Amino acid sequence: MGLVEFAAAKTLASSAVFLFITVLLIAAATRTSTCIVLFAAQCAVITMQVVAMAYLHRSGEALVVAAMVLLVKVLAIPYALLRIRNRLNVPADISASTTAAQSVYIAAALILLAFAVVQPYARAFALDSEMLAVATALVLTGAFLMVSRKKALMQVIGLLVLENGIFLAALTTTFGMPLVIEMGIFFDLLMCVLLMGVFVFRIRDTFEHVDVSRLRRLRG
């Protein structure tokens, strides 16, 4: 086994651990900008993973996907989010409804839950149960971040973490979707983040705050 293959295999084997660490850190973070940087780090781990897979499977398409993850998720989206955050001029804290410690415990519990639920599917389809568990854990913690964080931007980050989970699920189960579809999904994701940025500014301008838990005019 050559050195590069060895490195690629090691990257694949250890990326699950790194992803779990980013999830726990995002749950623990108390500032929006930290969360954005951690999200970028999470996507960087995913990029490494796609590159390693591309090398092991000798797939050019996967390299293109890796380049898109790098451009869109590691660079463009965090950059846009950081800019929005700086221009918003609102307090930096995330105003969570749970404390940092509670969030970490909940995220850890969700990771354990993810491991438990994926076992039967991993066995039935002979898939890597660790990666499947990471994907499920990302989906669950993304959803948890969306319901527990009150800042509009944090909801966007929760959504992005959730989407990362779905991307990983596609990657581990089917070695990615066809390239054209992946490109369309990335385009949609980018547009979605930009549009959410537009709405965050509109929320600030019409309500003079960005606390979405206080948006409750429409009921029933």
Added chain:
Amino acid sequence: MTLWFPLLLPLLGAFLVLGFKNPRAAVRVALGIGIAEVLLLGNCAWKLRSAGVLQQGRYLRADGLTLFFLINLGLIFAVVLAYSVGYLRHIPKGRFSSPRWFYALVFLFLFTMVAAYLSANLGMLWIAIEATTLASALLVGFYNTKGAVEAGWKYLIVCTVGIAFALFGTIAFYLAAVRGGVPAEMALDWATLMTAAPGMTAARELLKLAFVFAAVGYGTKIGLVPMHSWLPDAHAEAPAPISALLSAVLLNCAMYALLRLDAITSHAIGGNFSHTLLLSFGGLSLLASAFLMIVQRDLKRLLAYSSIEHMGIVALGVGLGGPLGLFGALLHAFNHSLAKTLLFFTTGSVRETFGTLRMDRIRGMGRALPSTSAVLVVGGLAVAGLPPFGLFVSEFAILMSAFTQSHYLLALLMLAAISIAFGALLYHFQRMLSGEPPGSPASANRPRPLAFEIAAVSICGVCLLILGLHVPAVFISVLHGAMAVLQ
């Protein structure tokens, strides 16, 4: 080229309209593009009817089911376009609330819906449906008031998360197909999946999982209870023509996606599982929305809950299946889009005259707005499912299907919910229509309805009446073509 032109024209049109700063010129250009688009859709439908199936390139494909939904889309879009010309006078001036922005966003919205109908591929279908949310979110928040911004945000977040689940479902379908021996690059084409479905029985559990995720995901867009929370807000806060488009076209568009996946799932593992799921979602939506209609205070929210009710009926029809159930479901989706368009059109002039859509503050509408009131009554009777309107025929077909399959409990539930909804509509409408109009009779300075608006309203009304009295043979053959694709 038959399929490419109606797909690309709205996209080009959106950018073209943006170039016209003069509001009058923008409206004229938009009308021109809109008429051309309706003609192209008509041409597409015509060719499709004689050819049966059209495939262009790897990513565009249309068949009988597409034909049916394209007719629906073209008809409603034409009517909404005609109505919007007069409606734009209601929109206050603002940076992004000029006619050119309105029509540019409407054309983008139309582009995404046509793309959803014409895509040959479940992945493309997903991308297009996600794009419908993005294109219409700004239209929902078009008024830029507190309510509109909140509704737009909620719509964006709830539907994006919901649709993310549908992506997971799509991936699971892909996995099942690849494991079933379909070559990877074909494994998302729905035509391929339909023929390969019987070979995917081995992946039974996976397909069930896939369909649950798809039903939750696309069900969010359809507005099925309990994923409906965005729908009343978005419908209530959007401008009236957009509410009509959301309710009459977008919900059907998401239903189309679910119909395709339901057909694939039932071909692979039998219809039992997916149909039971649809029956439970449909029944829950029907019951919950009927009760919620009683307590509504805003006219447009009332209409939005009525949309949830009718999508629940459509889901019931699909879930019952069989020729009669499916026939009723498709016909009901079509009828509902006509009736709901009619009703949302009245809200524009109600808001203009009374300055509010709060039903407890609207009195004496019968005297203040006689013609609008007449339209409201006709639309109300139609959505309540009374003869001689089309919704009676389709609801009757679905009920018949429930009785012949001995789903007595379900049929009773449906009858009860329809009666409750009828009572709620009757209660709210009679309180609005009767009594003395508040303030001085301001009928003198009321703007007269434009010929465009009259045409839009009468097209909907006449179509509803025709579908209620005697469904034309041509339309029945289109419906049978659509059903043949699914069975």
